[in-house]
Amino acid sequence: MEHKDKNFCNYCNKGDAMEPANIVIFGAGGDLTKRKLVPALLKMLDCGLLHPDSRIIGVLRGVEQQQWIDALHKGVTDYCPELKLDNEKWQRFSAMLKMISGDLQEEQTYENLSASLEELGGHTHAMFYCAVPPRWYTTIAAGLEQQGLTDQTQGFRRVVIEKPFGMDLKSAQQLNQELQEVLDESQIYRIDHYLGKESVQNLLVYRFANSILEPLWNRNFIDHIQISAAESIGIEYRANYYEKSGALRDMIQSHLMQVMTLVAMEPPVEFTADAVRDEKIKVLRAVRPFKVDGIKQQAIAAQYGSGCIGDEKVKAYVAEENVSPDSVTETFAGVRFHIDNWRWQGVPFILWTGKRLPKRVSEIVIRFRNPPFNLFDTHATPPLANSLVFRVHPDEGIALRMNAKMPGLTTDTQRMVMRAPYAENGDDVSEAYEVLLHDVLTGDATLFSRGDEVEESWKIIEPILAAWKERISVDRYRAGSWEVPGMDALFEGCVGGWHKPG
Ligand SMILES: NC(=O)c1ccc[n+]([C@@H]2O[C@H](COP(=O)([O-])OP(=O)(O)OC[C@H]3O[C@@H](n4cnc5c(N)ncnc54)[C@H](OP(=O)(O)O)[C@@H]3O)[C@@H](O)[C@H]2O)c1
Numbered sequence: 001m002e003h004k005d006k007n008f009c010n011y012c013n014k015g016d017a018m019e020p021a022n023i024v025i026f027g028a029g030g031d032l033t034k035r036k037l038v039p040a041l042l043k044m045l046d047c048g049l050l051h052p053d054s055r056i057i058g059v060l061r062g063v064e065q066q067q068w069i070d071a072l073h074k075g076v077t078d079y080c081p082e083l084k085l086d087n088e089k090w091q092r093f094s095a096m097l098k099m100i101s102g103d104l105q106e107e108q109t110y111e112n113l114s115a116s117l118e119e120l121g122g123h124t125h126a127m128f129y130c131a132v133p134p135r136w137y138t139t140i141a142a143g144l145e146q147q148g149l150t151d152q153t154q155g156f157r158r159v160v161i162e163k164p165f166g167m168d169l170k171s172a173q174q175l176n177q178e179l180q181e182v183l184d185e186s187q188i189y190r191i192d193h194y195l196g197k198e199s200v201q202n203l204l205v206y207r208f209a210n211s212i213l214e215p216l217w218n219r220n221f222i223d224h225i226q227i228s229a230a231e232s233i234g235i236e237y238r239a240n241y242y243e244k245s246g247a248l249r250d251m252i253q254s255h256l257m258q259v260m261t262l263v264a265m266e267p268p269v270e271f272t273a274d275a276v277r278d279e280k281i282k283v284l285r286a287v288r289p290f291k292v293d294g295i296k297q298q299a300i301a302a303q304y305g306s307g308c309i310g311d312e313k314v315k316a317y318v319a320e321e322n323v324s325p326d327s328v329t330e331t332f333a334g335v336r337f338h339i340d341n342w343r344w345q346g347v348p349f350i351l352w353t354g355k356r357l358p359k360r361v362s363e364i365v366i367r368f369r370n371p372p373f374n375l376f377d378t379h380a381t382p383p384l385a386n387s388l389v390f391r392v393h394p395d396e397g398i399a400l401r402m403n404a405k406m407p408g409l410t411t412d413t414q415r416m417v418m419r420a421p422y423a424e425n426g427d428d429v430s431e432a433y434e435v436l437l438h439d440v441l442t443g444d445a446t447l448f449s450r451g452d453e454v455e456e457s458w459k460i461i462e463p464i465l466a467a468w469k470e471r472i473s474v475d476r477y478r479a480g481s482w483e484v485p486g487m488d489a490l491f492e493g494c495v496g497g498w499h500k501p502g
Contacts, residue, residue, distance in 0.1 A: 028058025124155030196432030
Protein backbone atom coordinates (compact mmCIF):
# COMPACT_ATOMS: atom_id res chain seq x y z
CA MET A 1 0.00 0.00 0.00
CA GLU A 2 1.71 3.19 -1.15
CA HIS A 3 1.07 6.23 0.98
CA LYS A 4 0.55 9.53 -0.80
CA ASP A 5 2.63 11.67 1.55
CA LYS A 6 6.27 11.40 0.48
CA ASN A 7 7.45 11.79 4.08
CA PHE A 8 5.29 8.93 5.20
CA CYS A 9 7.05 5.66 5.69
CA ASN A 10 5.46 2.70 3.97
CA TYR A 11 7.41 0.31 6.14
CA CYS A 12 6.76 1.63 9.62
CA ASN A 13 3.80 3.88 8.85
CA LYS A 14 5.26 6.83 10.68
CA GLY A 15 5.24 10.21 9.09
CA ASP A 16 7.91 12.28 10.76
CA ALA A 17 10.39 13.90 8.45
CA MET A 18 13.92 13.59 9.78
CA GLU A 19 16.76 15.98 10.34
CA PRO A 20 20.24 14.84 9.34
CA ALA A 21 22.08 12.92 12.04
CA ASN A 22 25.35 11.11 12.56
CA ILE A 23 24.69 7.44 13.13
CA VAL A 24 27.74 5.92 14.73
CA ILE A 25 27.87 2.13 14.95
CA PHE A 26 30.43 0.54 17.25
CA GLY A 27 31.07 -3.03 16.17
CA ALA A 28 30.17 -2.16 12.57
CA GLY A 29 31.85 -5.30 11.26
CA GLY A 30 29.65 -7.60 13.33
CA ASP A 31 26.65 -9.77 12.69
CA LEU A 32 24.00 -7.40 14.06
CA THR A 33 25.20 -4.56 11.82
CA LYS A 34 25.13 -6.71 8.71
CA ARG A 35 21.90 -8.55 9.33
CA LYS A 36 19.74 -5.96 11.01
CA LEU A 37 21.07 -2.42 11.27
CA VAL A 38 22.23 -1.81 7.72
CA PRO A 39 19.10 -3.35 6.11
CA ALA A 40 16.92 -1.25 8.44
CA LEU A 41 18.85 1.95 7.61
CA LEU A 42 18.59 1.17 3.90
CA LYS A 43 14.83 0.82 4.15
CA MET A 44 14.63 4.02 6.18
CA LEU A 45 16.60 5.91 3.54
CA ASP A 46 14.45 4.42 0.83
CA CYS A 47 11.22 5.63 2.37
CA GLY A 48 12.39 9.04 3.52
CA LEU A 49 12.83 8.30 7.20
CA LEU A 50 16.56 8.76 7.14
CA HIS A 51 17.67 12.15 5.97
CA PRO A 52 19.97 11.70 2.92
CA ASP A 53 22.46 14.11 4.46
CA SER A 54 22.91 11.82 7.44
CA ARG A 55 26.17 9.91 7.90
CA ILE A 56 26.66 6.34 8.99
CA ILE A 57 30.00 6.00 10.68
CA GLY A 58 31.24 2.52 11.44
CA VAL A 59 33.81 1.96 14.17
CA LEU A 60 35.65 -1.31 13.62
CA ARG A 61 39.12 -2.72 13.29
CA GLY A 62 41.28 -4.80 11.01
CA VAL A 63 39.82 -3.88 7.60
CA GLU A 64 39.96 -1.07 5.06
CA GLN A 65 36.92 1.09 4.38
CA GLN A 66 36.20 -0.48 0.97
CA GLN A 67 36.42 -4.02 2.39
CA TRP A 68 33.93 -3.05 5.06
CA ILE A 69 31.53 -1.51 2.54
CA ASP A 70 31.78 -4.61 0.34
CA ALA A 71 31.06 -6.85 3.34
CA LEU A 72 27.96 -4.82 4.19
CA HIS A 73 26.76 -5.08 0.60
CA LYS A 74 27.21 -8.84 0.68
CA GLY A 75 25.40 -9.00 4.03
CA VAL A 76 22.37 -7.17 2.66
CA THR A 77 22.17 -9.25 -0.51
CA ASP A 78 22.64 -12.53 1.41
CA TYR A 79 20.34 -11.88 4.34
CA CYS A 80 17.74 -9.55 2.86
CA PRO A 81 17.00 -10.55 -0.75
CA GLU A 82 13.52 -9.06 -0.30
CA LEU A 83 15.11 -5.60 -0.34
CA LYS A 84 15.90 -6.12 -4.05
CA LEU A 85 18.96 -3.99 -3.72
CA ASP A 86 19.91 -2.38 -7.01
CA ASN A 87 23.06 -0.50 -7.85
CA GLU A 88 21.50 2.92 -7.62
CA LYS A 89 20.04 2.28 -4.16
CA TRP A 90 23.34 0.95 -2.92
CA GLN A 91 25.34 3.84 -4.36
CA ARG A 92 23.05 6.31 -2.63
CA PHE A 93 23.40 4.46 0.66
CA SER A 94 27.10 3.67 0.50
CA ALA A 95 27.88 7.35 -0.13
CA MET A 96 26.72 7.92 3.47
CA LEU A 97 29.19 5.38 4.91
CA LYS A 98 32.43 6.27 6.58
CA MET A 99 34.71 4.08 8.62
CA ILE A 100 36.82 4.83 11.68
CA SER A 101 39.39 2.19 12.43
CA GLY A 102 40.16 1.52 16.06
CA ASP A 103 40.02 -0.61 19.16
CA LEU A 104 37.29 0.14 21.67
CA GLN A 105 39.66 0.21 24.59
CA GLU A 106 41.92 2.87 23.09
CA GLU A 107 41.35 6.53 23.78
CA GLN A 108 42.67 7.30 20.31
CA THR A 109 39.59 5.66 18.78
CA TYR A 110 37.28 8.17 20.46
CA GLU A 111 39.60 11.06 19.59
CA ASN A 112 39.54 9.98 15.94
CA LEU A 113 35.77 9.66 16.06
CA SER A 114 35.43 13.13 17.53
CA ALA A 115 37.78 14.61 14.91
CA SER A 116 35.90 12.86 12.16
CA LEU A 117 32.51 14.12 13.36
CA GLU A 118 34.00 17.61 13.54
CA GLU A 119 35.37 17.28 10.02
CA LEU A 120 32.05 16.04 8.63
CA GLY A 121 30.55 19.16 10.21
CA GLY A 122 27.00 20.35 10.10
CA HIS A 123 25.36 17.42 11.89
CA THR A 124 24.67 18.21 15.46
CA HIS A 125 22.55 15.19 16.26
CA ALA A 126 24.15 11.84 16.93
CA MET A 127 23.03 8.33 17.73
CA PHE A 128 25.72 5.97 19.04
CA TYR A 129 24.77 2.33 18.55
CA CYS A 130 26.69 -0.24 20.60
CA ALA A 131 26.57 -3.33 18.37
CA VAL A 132 29.28 -4.93 20.48
CA PRO A 133 29.44 -7.40 23.35
CA PRO A 134 27.93 -5.84 26.52
CA ARG A 135 31.24 -5.65 28.37
CA TRP A 136 32.09 -2.66 26.13
CA TYR A 137 29.02 -0.53 26.83
CA THR A 138 30.43 1.46 29.72
CA THR A 139 33.85 1.86 28.06
CA ILE A 140 32.16 3.34 25.00
CA ALA A 141 29.95 5.66 27.06
CA ALA A 142 32.97 6.88 29.04
CA GLY A 143 35.04 7.34 25.84
CA LEU A 144 32.27 9.43 24.30
CA GLU A 145 31.92 11.55 27.40
CA GLN A 146 35.64 12.23 27.57
CA GLN A 147 35.51 13.65 24.06
CA GLY A 148 32.47 15.80 24.90
CA LEU A 149 30.37 13.73 22.51
CA THR A 150 27.55 13.19 25.00
CA ASP A 151 26.96 16.92 25.43
CA GLN A 152 23.54 17.81 24.08
CA THR A 153 23.82 21.57 23.74
CA GLN A 154 24.19 21.36 19.94
CA GLY A 155 21.77 18.51 19.31
CA PHE A 156 20.67 15.15 20.70
CA ARG A 157 23.23 12.54 21.71
CA ARG A 158 21.66 9.13 22.28
CA VAL A 159 23.36 5.85 23.11
CA VAL A 160 21.69 2.58 22.12
CA ILE A 161 22.54 -0.67 23.85
CA GLU A 162 21.44 -4.21 23.13
CA LYS A 163 20.39 -6.79 25.70
CA PRO A 164 21.55 -8.42 27.89
CA PHE A 165 21.39 -5.54 30.35
CA GLY A 166 23.33 -7.40 33.01
CA MET A 167 23.25 -11.09 33.84
CA ASP A 168 21.62 -10.67 37.27
CA LEU A 169 20.43 -7.89 39.56
CA LYS A 170 23.88 -6.91 40.75
CA SER A 171 25.44 -6.64 37.30
CA ALA A 172 22.36 -4.80 35.97
CA GLN A 173 22.61 -2.27 38.81
CA GLN A 174 26.31 -1.81 38.12
CA LEU A 175 25.70 -1.31 34.39
CA ASN A 176 22.99 1.28 35.10
CA GLN A 177 25.14 3.09 37.59
CA GLU A 178 28.17 3.27 35.31
CA LEU A 179 26.10 4.44 32.34
CA GLN A 180 24.23 7.00 34.42
CA GLU A 181 27.54 8.46 35.64
CA VAL A 182 28.24 9.73 32.13
CA LEU A 183 24.81 9.89 30.52
CA ASP A 184 21.43 11.17 31.51
CA GLU A 185 18.92 8.29 31.72
CA SER A 186 16.96 9.95 28.89
CA GLN A 187 20.00 9.50 26.61
CA ILE A 188 20.11 5.71 27.14
CA TYR A 189 18.04 3.60 24.75
CA ARG A 190 17.92 -0.04 25.89
CA ILE A 191 16.66 -1.75 22.79
CA ASP A 192 14.41 -4.80 22.91
CA HIS A 193 13.77 -5.75 19.31
CA TYR A 194 10.81 -7.85 20.42
CA LEU A 195 8.94 -4.68 21.39
CA GLY A 196 9.57 -3.25 17.92
CA LYS A 197 7.43 -5.95 16.37
CA GLU A 198 4.21 -4.61 14.90
CA SER A 199 2.06 -7.10 16.70
CA VAL A 200 3.48 -6.25 20.12
CA GLN A 201 2.85 -2.57 19.56
CA ASN A 202 -0.54 -3.41 18.17
CA LEU A 203 -1.40 -4.99 21.50
CA LEU A 204 -1.51 -1.50 22.99
CA VAL A 205 -3.80 -0.31 20.23
CA TYR A 206 -6.09 -3.32 20.57
CA ARG A 207 -6.27 -2.70 24.30
CA PHE A 208 -6.62 1.04 24.42
CA ALA A 209 -8.32 1.97 21.14
CA ASN A 210 -11.20 -0.48 21.51
CA SER A 211 -13.85 -0.36 24.16
CA ILE A 212 -14.95 -3.96 23.65
CA LEU A 213 -11.97 -5.50 25.44
CA GLU A 214 -11.65 -3.32 28.51
CA PRO A 215 -14.67 -4.69 30.44
CA LEU A 216 -13.32 -8.24 29.93
CA TRP A 217 -9.68 -7.47 30.70
CA ASN A 218 -9.57 -8.53 34.32
CA ARG A 219 -9.89 -11.32 36.85
CA ASN A 220 -13.67 -11.48 36.50
CA PHE A 221 -13.49 -12.91 32.99
CA ILE A 222 -9.94 -14.07 32.36
CA ASP A 223 -8.79 -17.38 33.80
CA HIS A 224 -5.11 -17.11 32.91
CA ILE A 225 -2.72 -15.69 30.32
CA GLN A 226 0.01 -17.47 28.36
CA ILE A 227 2.86 -15.55 26.71
CA SER A 228 5.18 -17.66 24.61
CA ALA A 229 8.07 -17.70 22.20
CA ALA A 230 8.75 -21.10 20.66
CA GLU A 231 11.70 -21.51 18.33
CA SER A 232 12.63 -24.43 16.11
CA ILE A 233 16.27 -23.36 15.79
CA GLY A 234 18.89 -24.42 18.30
CA ILE A 235 21.54 -22.12 19.70
CA GLU A 236 23.35 -21.74 16.36
CA TYR A 237 26.70 -20.04 16.90
CA ARG A 238 25.78 -18.53 20.28
CA ALA A 239 27.01 -21.30 22.61
CA ASN A 240 29.41 -19.11 24.56
CA TYR A 241 26.68 -16.63 25.41
CA TYR A 242 23.92 -19.20 25.81
CA GLU A 243 25.85 -21.42 28.20
CA LYS A 244 26.04 -18.48 30.62
CA SER A 245 22.55 -17.23 29.90
CA GLY A 246 19.99 -20.00 29.36
CA ALA A 247 16.38 -19.52 28.29
CA LEU A 248 15.20 -17.77 31.46
CA ARG A 249 17.65 -14.89 31.09
CA ASP A 250 17.68 -14.87 27.31
CA MET A 251 13.94 -14.65 26.72
CA ILE A 252 11.80 -14.52 29.85
CA GLN A 253 13.57 -11.87 31.92
CA SER A 254 13.75 -9.61 28.89
CA HIS A 255 11.30 -9.97 26.04
CA LEU A 256 8.46 -11.94 27.59
CA MET A 257 8.31 -10.06 30.89
CA GLN A 258 8.20 -6.84 28.87
CA VAL A 259 5.22 -8.19 26.96
CA MET A 260 3.61 -9.25 30.26
CA THR A 261 3.79 -5.65 31.48
CA LEU A 262 2.08 -4.42 28.31
CA VAL A 263 -0.69 -6.99 28.70
CA ALA A 264 -1.21 -6.29 32.40
CA MET A 265 -0.64 -2.55 32.75
CA GLU A 266 -3.33 0.00 33.51
CA PRO A 267 -4.13 2.55 30.79
CA PRO A 268 -1.42 5.22 30.85
CA VAL A 269 -2.54 8.82 31.24
CA GLU A 270 -1.01 9.66 27.87
CA PHE A 271 0.94 7.82 25.19
CA THR A 272 4.37 9.09 26.16
CA ALA A 273 7.47 7.14 27.08
CA ASP A 274 7.40 7.88 30.77
CA ALA A 275 3.64 7.54 31.20
CA VAL A 276 3.75 4.07 29.59
CA ARG A 277 6.86 3.01 31.46
CA ASP A 278 5.44 4.23 34.79
CA GLU A 279 2.51 1.87 34.29
CA LYS A 280 4.76 -1.01 33.23
CA ILE A 281 6.90 -0.73 36.32
CA LYS A 282 3.82 -0.77 38.55
CA VAL A 283 3.05 -4.21 37.12
CA LEU A 284 6.54 -5.45 37.91
CA ARG A 285 6.31 -4.09 41.45
CA ALA A 286 3.06 -6.01 41.93
CA VAL A 287 4.52 -9.38 40.86
CA ARG A 288 4.36 -11.76 43.80
CA PRO A 289 7.90 -12.58 44.96
CA PHE A 290 8.99 -16.18 44.45
CA LYS A 291 9.63 -18.13 47.64
CA VAL A 292 12.46 -20.65 47.70
CA ASP A 293 10.20 -23.58 48.61
CA GLY A 294 7.69 -22.79 45.83
CA ILE A 295 10.08 -22.43 42.93
CA LYS A 296 9.83 -26.06 41.77
CA GLN A 297 6.09 -25.64 41.22
CA GLN A 298 6.37 -22.21 39.62
CA ALA A 299 9.39 -22.42 37.35
CA ILE A 300 10.48 -25.25 35.12
CA ALA A 301 13.70 -25.77 33.21
CA ALA A 302 14.44 -28.35 30.51
CA GLN A 303 17.03 -28.96 27.82
CA TYR A 304 16.64 -30.39 24.32
CA GLY A 305 18.00 -33.81 23.50
CA SER A 306 18.51 -35.07 19.97
CA GLY A 307 15.48 -35.42 17.69
CA CYS A 308 13.98 -34.24 14.44
CA ILE A 309 12.70 -30.86 13.31
CA GLY A 310 10.55 -31.69 10.32
CA ASP A 311 12.70 -34.11 8.33
CA GLU A 312 15.98 -32.85 9.68
CA LYS A 313 17.79 -34.81 12.34
CA VAL A 314 19.23 -32.50 14.98
CA LYS A 315 21.70 -33.07 17.76
CA ALA A 316 21.22 -32.65 21.48
CA TYR A 317 22.13 -29.37 23.15
CA VAL A 318 25.05 -31.00 24.93
CA ALA A 319 26.43 -32.15 21.57
CA GLU A 320 26.44 -28.62 20.10
CA GLU A 321 29.78 -26.98 19.41
CA ASN A 322 31.27 -25.17 22.43
CA VAL A 323 28.70 -26.62 24.83
CA SER A 324 29.97 -28.58 27.78
CA PRO A 325 28.87 -32.27 27.53
CA ASP A 326 27.59 -32.11 31.10
CA SER A 327 25.89 -28.72 30.72
CA VAL A 328 22.67 -28.22 32.71
CA THR A 329 21.79 -24.94 30.96
CA GLU A 330 18.07 -24.77 30.21
CA THR A 331 16.96 -24.36 26.61
CA PHE A 332 13.33 -24.33 27.71
CA ALA A 333 11.94 -22.29 30.60
CA GLY A 334 8.41 -21.79 31.88
CA VAL A 335 7.45 -19.53 34.78
CA ARG A 336 4.10 -18.98 36.47
CA PHE A 337 3.79 -15.39 37.68
CA HIS A 338 1.10 -13.86 39.86
CA ILE A 339 0.36 -10.16 39.85
CA ASP A 340 -0.96 -9.05 43.20
CA ASN A 341 -3.18 -6.13 42.30
CA TRP A 342 -6.86 -5.35 42.01
CA ARG A 343 -7.18 -6.27 38.31
CA TRP A 344 -5.18 -9.50 38.23
CA GLN A 345 -5.58 -11.19 41.61
CA GLY A 346 -5.79 -14.96 41.06
CA VAL A 347 -4.95 -14.85 37.32
CA PRO A 348 -1.72 -16.75 36.56
CA PHE A 349 0.53 -15.34 33.83
CA ILE A 350 2.48 -18.25 32.40
CA LEU A 351 5.49 -17.29 30.30
CA TRP A 352 7.37 -19.97 28.42
CA THR A 353 10.00 -20.22 25.76
CA GLY A 354 12.11 -22.94 24.23
CA LYS A 355 14.45 -23.90 21.46
CA ARG A 356 14.21 -26.88 19.11
CA LEU A 357 10.44 -27.01 19.45
CA PRO A 358 8.31 -28.21 16.50
CA LYS A 359 7.76 -24.71 15.12
CA ARG A 360 8.62 -21.05 15.49
CA VAL A 361 5.59 -19.39 17.00
CA SER A 362 5.18 -16.53 19.40
CA GLU A 363 1.82 -15.60 20.84
CA ILE A 364 -0.19 -14.18 23.70
CA VAL A 365 -3.15 -16.29 24.70
CA ILE A 366 -5.88 -14.76 26.83
CA ARG A 367 -7.85 -17.72 28.14
CA PHE A 368 -11.29 -16.85 29.45
CA ARG A 369 -13.18 -18.59 32.20
CA ASN A 370 -15.58 -21.40 31.46
CA PRO A 371 -19.23 -20.43 31.07
CA PRO A 372 -20.86 -20.46 34.53
CA PHE A 373 -23.25 -23.25 33.53
CA ASN A 374 -23.01 -25.78 30.73
CA LEU A 375 -26.36 -25.88 29.01
CA PHE A 376 -25.13 -28.44 26.48
CA ASP A 377 -23.75 -30.88 29.00
CA THR A 378 -25.84 -33.78 27.74
CA HIS A 379 -23.63 -34.10 24.69
CA ALA A 380 -20.27 -35.69 24.06
CA THR A 381 -18.00 -32.67 23.82
CA PRO A 382 -18.41 -29.94 26.41
CA PRO A 383 -17.69 -26.44 25.10
CA LEU A 384 -14.06 -25.39 25.31
CA ALA A 385 -12.92 -22.23 27.06
CA ASN A 386 -12.75 -19.15 24.83
CA SER A 387 -9.34 -17.81 23.94
CA LEU A 388 -8.25 -14.59 22.37
CA VAL A 389 -4.89 -15.17 20.71
CA PHE A 390 -2.55 -12.39 19.68
CA ARG A 391 -0.12 -13.90 17.20
CA VAL A 392 3.21 -12.09 17.41
CA HIS A 393 4.92 -14.32 14.88
CA PRO A 394 4.37 -15.61 12.22
CA ASP A 395 1.10 -14.48 10.57
CA GLU A 396 0.64 -11.51 12.86
CA GLY A 397 -2.95 -10.95 13.84
CA ILE A 398 -5.62 -12.01 16.27
CA ALA A 399 -7.78 -15.08 16.54
CA LEU A 400 -10.82 -15.60 18.69
CA ARG A 401 -11.62 -19.19 19.58
CA MET A 402 -15.28 -19.75 20.32
CA ASN A 403 -17.78 -22.58 20.44
CA ALA A 404 -20.37 -23.01 17.72
CA LYS A 405 -23.07 -25.53 17.02
CA MET A 406 -22.21 -28.49 14.87
CA PRO A 407 -24.30 -28.42 11.71
CA GLY A 408 -27.28 -30.75 11.65
CA LEU A 409 -29.79 -32.15 14.11
CA THR A 410 -27.63 -31.72 17.17
CA THR A 411 -26.62 -29.20 19.79
CA ASP A 412 -23.13 -30.64 20.02
CA THR A 413 -20.55 -27.92 19.91
CA GLN A 414 -17.45 -27.49 17.82
CA ARG A 415 -14.53 -25.09 17.97
CA MET A 416 -14.76 -22.11 15.68
CA VAL A 417 -11.80 -19.82 15.09
CA MET A 418 -12.34 -16.25 13.90
CA ARG A 419 -9.09 -14.97 12.45
CA ALA A 420 -8.16 -11.39 11.73
CA PRO A 421 -4.74 -11.15 10.09
CA TYR A 422 -3.00 -7.89 10.85
CA ALA A 423 -1.83 -7.29 7.30
CA GLU A 424 -3.29 -8.68 4.11
CA ASN A 425 -0.87 -10.58 1.91
CA GLY A 426 1.46 -8.17 0.24
CA ASP A 427 1.12 -5.40 2.82
CA ASP A 428 4.38 -4.39 4.43
CA VAL A 429 4.71 -5.31 8.07
CA SER A 430 7.64 -3.33 9.30
CA GLU A 431 10.64 -5.00 10.81
CA ALA A 432 11.50 -4.27 14.40
CA TYR A 433 14.80 -2.52 13.81
CA GLU A 434 13.61 0.17 11.46
CA VAL A 435 10.79 1.05 13.86
CA LEU A 436 13.18 1.22 16.79
CA LEU A 437 15.97 3.10 14.98
CA HIS A 438 13.41 5.62 13.85
CA ASP A 439 12.15 5.93 17.43
CA VAL A 440 15.69 6.64 18.65
CA LEU A 441 16.16 9.32 16.00
CA THR A 442 12.86 10.95 16.91
CA GLY A 443 13.46 10.61 20.66
CA ASP A 444 10.53 8.30 21.35
CA ALA A 445 11.62 5.97 24.14
CA THR A 446 8.22 4.32 24.70
CA LEU A 447 9.36 0.94 23.41
CA PHE A 448 12.71 1.00 25.22
CA SER A 449 13.30 -0.26 28.74
CA ARG A 450 14.07 2.22 31.47
CA GLY A 451 16.85 1.45 33.95
CA ASP A 452 14.48 0.94 36.89
CA GLU A 453 12.33 -1.50 34.86
CA VAL A 454 15.37 -3.60 34.04
CA GLU A 455 16.43 -3.78 37.68
CA GLU A 456 12.90 -4.60 38.83
CA SER A 457 12.63 -7.52 36.41
CA TRP A 458 15.98 -8.94 37.54
CA LYS A 459 14.82 -8.58 41.16
CA ILE A 460 11.76 -10.73 40.38
CA ILE A 461 13.63 -13.64 38.84
CA GLU A 462 16.65 -13.49 41.16
CA PRO A 463 15.26 -16.27 43.47
CA ILE A 464 14.76 -18.58 40.45
CA LEU A 465 18.30 -17.90 39.24
CA ALA A 466 19.63 -18.61 42.72
CA ALA A 467 17.72 -21.89 42.97
CA TRP A 468 18.74 -23.02 39.48
CA LYS A 469 22.38 -22.17 40.08
CA GLU A 470 22.50 -25.07 42.52
CA ARG A 471 21.07 -27.67 40.15
CA ILE A 472 23.21 -30.59 39.06
CA SER A 473 20.85 -32.03 36.46
CA VAL A 474 18.11 -30.83 34.16
CA ASP A 475 15.05 -32.50 32.57
CA ARG A 476 15.25 -33.29 28.86
CA TYR A 477 12.79 -33.03 25.98
CA ARG A 478 13.19 -34.50 22.54
CA ALA A 479 14.04 -31.92 19.89
CA GLY A 480 10.99 -31.36 17.71
CA SER A 481 8.48 -32.42 20.37
CA TRP A 482 6.05 -30.59 22.68
CA GLU A 483 6.51 -33.20 25.41
CA VAL A 484 8.29 -30.97 27.89
CA PRO A 485 8.45 -32.37 31.43
CA GLY A 486 6.70 -30.23 34.01
CA MET A 487 4.65 -28.10 31.61
CA ASP A 488 1.30 -29.71 32.35
CA ALA A 489 1.90 -29.31 36.08
CA LEU A 490 2.80 -25.64 35.57
CA PHE A 491 -0.73 -25.13 34.20
CA GLU A 492 -2.42 -26.85 37.12
CA GLY A 493 -5.87 -25.37 37.72
CA CYS A 494 -5.76 -23.35 34.50
CA VAL A 495 -8.81 -23.74 32.28
CA GLY A 496 -7.88 -25.65 29.11
CA GLY A 497 -4.26 -26.20 30.20
CA TRP A 498 -1.20 -25.58 28.07
CA HIS A 499 -2.00 -24.12 24.65
CA LYS A 500 0.53 -25.73 22.33
CA PRO A 501 0.70 -23.52 19.25
CA GLY A 502 -1.05 -25.17 16.32
N1 LIG B 1 23.37 -10.62 15.96
C1 LIG B 1 22.13 -10.42 16.32
O1 LIG B 1 21.18 -10.69 15.57
C2 LIG B 1 21.82 -9.86 17.69
C3 LIG B 1 20.47 -9.87 18.14
C4 LIG B 1 20.17 -9.32 19.38
C5 LIG B 1 21.17 -8.76 20.15
N2 LIG B 1 22.47 -8.76 19.71
C6 LIG B 1 23.48 -8.10 20.57
O2 LIG B 1 24.16 -7.13 19.77
C7 LIG B 1 25.52 -7.04 20.16
C8 LIG B 1 26.41 -7.32 18.97
O3 LIG B 1 26.10 -8.61 18.49
P1 LIG B 1 26.77 -9.25 17.19
O4 LIG B 1 26.03 -10.50 16.95
O5 LIG B 1 26.86 -8.25 16.12
O6 LIG B 1 28.22 -9.61 17.72
P2 LIG B 1 29.54 -9.86 16.86
O7 LIG B 1 29.19 -10.38 15.51
O8 LIG B 1 30.45 -10.63 17.74
O9 LIG B 1 30.09 -8.38 16.68
C9 LIG B 1 30.65 -7.69 17.69
C10 LIG B 1 31.58 -6.69 17.06
O10 LIG B 1 32.26 -6.01 18.12
C11 LIG B 1 33.60 -5.86 17.72
N3 LIG B 1 34.52 -5.74 18.83
C12 LIG B 1 34.65 -6.55 19.91
N4 LIG B 1 35.66 -6.12 20.69
C13 LIG B 1 36.19 -5.03 20.07
C14 LIG B 1 37.25 -4.15 20.39
N5 LIG B 1 37.99 -4.27 21.49
N6 LIG B 1 37.50 -3.15 19.54
C15 LIG B 1 36.79 -2.98 18.39
N7 LIG B 1 35.76 -3.77 18.06
C16 LIG B 1 35.47 -4.79 18.88
C17 LIG B 1 33.93 -7.10 16.95
O11 LIG B 1 35.04 -6.85 16.15
P3 LIG B 1 36.16 -7.99 15.90
O12 LIG B 1 35.52 -8.94 14.94
O13 LIG B 1 37.28 -7.21 15.33
O14 LIG B 1 36.43 -8.61 17.24
C18 LIG B 1 32.64 -7.33 16.17
O15 LIG B 1 32.66 -6.69 14.93
C19 LIG B 1 25.70 -8.03 21.30
O16 LIG B 1 25.55 -7.34 22.51
C20 LIG B 1 24.56 -9.01 21.10
O17 LIG B 1 24.16 -9.60 22.32
C21 LIG B 1 22.81 -9.30 18.50
